[in-house]
Every structure is written in structure tokens, then in C-alpha cells.
Amino acid sequence: MAVPAEYKNILDSLTTAVLVLKDGLRVQYLNPAAESLFETSITRSRGLPIHHILADSEDTLKTLYAAAHTGQSYTRREAEFVLASGTRLTVDYSVTSASLEPSALTIEIQPRDRLLRISREEEIISQQETTRILVRGMAHEIKNPLGGIRGAAQLLDRELDSEDQREYTQVIIAEADRLRSLVDRMLGPNKAPKLAATNIHEVLERVRTLLEAESRGRLSFHRNYDPSIPEFPGDKEQLIQAFLNIARNAMEAAVENQSDNNSSTPPTITFRTRALRQFTIGHRRYRLVCRVEVLDNGPGIPADLLQNVFYPMISGRAIGTGLGLSITQSIIGQHNGLVECESKPGRTNFIIFLPLEDNQ
Known part of the structure; x- marks a missing residue:
């Protein structure tokens, strides 16, 4: 089923991802938005079965096969797609049967992750x-x-x-x-940050040095830094305190988890940095943003605490004060950034976004 040139030009200009399947759910067409979404190209994907680019659940693939057989259209909201690379996407998508070829399917996909x-x-x-x-x-x-x-x-x-x-x-x-x-x-901090040129990796290395001394060799550190990240206006001492609050919580959780479960896996913290371009924080879009991840292999944060973890006096530990993360969010907020948290058993990830430009 070839796409007529006049229609192809229209499809290629859409921001909605459009995928056409035929001959047993084999890829016939991807518009540029779909190429970007699926991290592939039409040249590489044409003729391949759908599961080569979409490593999704069997239920989703079975539904697609049924739609191709019966011509039944359907829509899914906030569904999860897993790409062949392992990337997970939250999307809205609609499946319709092509009128010219009943066995062919047109899939329109709207990514929801950013929203x-x-x-x-x-x-x-x-x-x-x-x-x-x-x-x-x-x-x-x-x-x-x-x-x-x-x-x-x-x-x-x-x-x-x-x-x-x-x-x-x-x-x-x-x-x-x-x-x-x-x-x-x-x-929280009772004074405005004293902004000066700050290197995020110097901040993280200072935190790592402090925690290595506190843990006395019990803690393993992994570092995955993006050396291209430039200096940015920040208060170095306040940022050290903010990241130290997160990393110390991670250290205590990972060490306690190993002790409680007699695990042979060493307590581990990973620092990862990446530069993001044209990224939105809150209501403002920035040309360049630093994304810092602090990951640990502790027990995870209980679901009933996760939504409230940045409130003062909220702590999952008996001896915790529940102030560290609230103070961290306040410090990062003064730098026009934001802290998010994702957690499941064995993996907790605090994600810190910091604009790499002067916003004062």
C-alpha cells in the first residue's frame, strides 16, 4: 500500500506519529514523528514485523492482530509502549483499518510523557x-x-x-x-543563594568524598558524568548541602537494606549527569538544563510515602527528621530547578533538574 505523494507530504508534516502496518503487521510506513518516537527510520524498518520496533506486551500485539483480521477500530489512553531499546513511553493511540486495504492498519500515536x-x-x-x-x-x-x-x-x-x-x-x-x-x-535556607560559576561535578565529587568518609568503605560509588555540561550560576555550598541530603538518605537506606537482608550485594550509589536541550521546568522552557540522577539500591520508598516525600516531617526512617528532602527541594527551587523521585524495591532514583543559564 503506497502512500500517495500528496498525502505523504501532509503526513510528514504532522506532529502526531503515524504508523501503517500490513501483511501480518509488518511496517509499511512511518512518518518523521513516528521515526523519532520509535528511534528508527522507515528505511531500516520497512517490511519488519511490528515487534522489531515495539517490544510490547502480548495483549497489545494480540489486539493489533485481531484488529487487522476483523477491521475493528479502537483507542487506548495512557498506554505504555516498550521500544526495542528498552525505552518506555506513555502514549494515547488509535488503531483504524485502512479503507483501501482492510488488512492494513493505521496507528496514530500521541506521546503523553511530556504532558x-x-x-x-x-x-x-x-x-x-x-x-x-x-x-x-x-x-x-x-x-x-x-x-x-x-x-x-x-x-x-x-x-x-x-x-x-x-x-x-x-x-x-x-x-x-x-x-x-x-x-x-x-x-529552610534563610538567605538568598550567592551565585557564582559552579561546576556540577565538583559539587557531586565533594558529596562523594564526604560520604566515603562517613561510610568507612561500606559504600560503592558509580559515576556516569557528561563532561560537556558547562558551569552555571549557583551557590556551591547550598548545592552541596542539597545533594548531600539526598545522597546521605540513599546511603543510609542502602546500608540498612543490606544489613537487614544479609545481602551480598554491596550498598551502591550512582551519580549520573546529562545535558538536556530545550527543556521545560514548571512553566518555563530553558535552552539548556542539567539532569542529575542519584540512584541507590536500597529497599525503595513505600508507595504511601512517595507522593509526600518532600513535605517537612515526612520520613520513612524511625530516626529521620523528615527535613532533609524538604530543604533540598527549597534549595533547588531557589536555583529555579526541581527535584523528582521514582522508586521501586531495589532502586530509588532522585532526579534533579537545574537550568544552566542565569535566571535571576
Whole structure:
């Protein structure tokens, strides 16, 4: 089934991926959008069975065969395609029978990953802003009475002659100071970042050095860096703190997981960096963005915690304060970036996006 030249020009200009199959679901035509989506070309793919470019589930392929046999059209929303390369895509797609050749199928595919990611990022940014407003209000309500309690305890301490009784007032003062410090930590960095030319790999190497010292050789590090990533305007010390919070959590989870399961697999953290072009963070599109991944082979984050992991006081560990990731999101947010998290048992991945241009 050859595509007429006048129609081919139209199909080639579409942003919707169009795939035509015939003769037992063999590839007959891919428009340029489909070539980009499937990471192949029509020259390489023409005549190949569909499973050579789409390593999808048997159910999907069976449905395609049934559609080719019966001529039945159908549509799927937010389906997952697995490419031959292993790449996973979330797509909407429609299958229709070609009118000129009933056994041929036309598949129209709309990728959903970018829209879903933007929607997810908007939700994270909204959560972050809501959290910041709530914490600021709560901090104000807590700090005022704490100041009064501490002041009254100091006055009482001066009036008491008994050392035993003064010991109690000292406890009150110390606990008031501890609560004030906790509230300050919940608020995150209390000063604007001091921007200077920053190399992301210097930041990550500093974090790696600190954790290697803390772990005393129990932790294995893998590094997969993109050396082409340029310097960008950033506060090096704040960024070290942000990545250290993530990597320390990863280290503790991986080490505890090995100990609990008596596993022979060493606790491992992987740092990976990549440059992304024309990438959207929130509502803004940037010419160049740095993507940093911090992966560990720990037990994973429970599903009921994953959606709330960046809220203050949320922690999956009994001794955790639940402030580290909230502070990290705040620091990265001050750099106009964003932190996301993907997790399953044996693999947790924190993904940090940082614009590589001056946005202030």
C-alpha cells in the first residue's frame, strides 16, 4: 500500500506519529514523528514485523492482530509502549483499518510523557509553595510563645537560689532553643543563594568524598558524568548541602537494606549527569538544563510515602527528621530547578533538574 505523494507530504508534516502496518503487521510506513518516537527510520524498518520496533506486551500485539483480521477500530489512553531499546513511553493511540486495504492498519500515536511530566512538576511546585506558606505561618505561631517561655525561664532562673531548681529552668531554656532551631530548619535556607560559576561535578565529587568518609568503605560509588555540561550560576555550598541530603538518605537506606537482608550485594550509589536541550521546568522552557540522577539500591520508598516525600516531617526512617528532602527541594527551587523521585524495591532514583543559564 503506497502512500500517495500528496498525502505523504501532509503526513510528514504532522506532529502526531503515524504508523501503517500490513501483511501480518509488518511496517509499511512511518512518518518523521513516528521515526523519532520509535528511534528508527522507515528505511531500516520497512517490511519488519511490528515487534522489531515495539517490544510490547502480548495483549497489545494480540489486539493489533485481531484488529487487522476483523477491521475493528479502537483507542487506548495512557498506554505504555516498550521500544526495542528498552525505552518506555506513555502514549494515547488509535488503531483504524485502512479503507483501501482492510488488512492494513493505521496507528496514530500521541506521546503523553511530556504532558504528564509537566503536570507532575506543576503539582510538585504547587505542593512546595503550599508547604512554604504553611510552615511560615506555623513558625510565626510557634516562635512567639517560645520566646515568651524562654524569657520567663531566664527571669525565673535569676530569682532561684537552689541549684536543683535552676536545673529545671535550664532544661526549659535548652528545649525552647531546640524547638526554635527545629522551626528554623523547617523554614529552610534563610538567605538568598550567592551565585557564582559552579561546576556540577565538583559539587557531586565533594558529596562523594564526604560520604566515603562517613561510610568507612561500606559504600560503592558509580559515576556516569557528561563532561560537556558547562558551569552555571549557583551557590556551591547550598548545592552541596542539597545533594548531600539526598545522597546521605540513599546511603543510609542502602546500608540498612543490606544489613537487614544479609545481602551480598554491596550498598551502591550512582551519580549520573546529562545535558538536556530545550527543556521545560514548571512553566518555563530553558535552552539548556542539567539532569542529575542519584540512584541507590536500597529497599525503595513505600508507595504511601512517595507522593509526600518532600513535605517537612515526612520520613520513612524511625530516626529521620523528615527535613532533609524538604530543604533540598527549597534549595533547588531557589536555583529555579526541581527535584523528582521514582522508586521501586531495589532502586530509588532522585532526579534533579537545574537550568544552566542565569535566571535571576
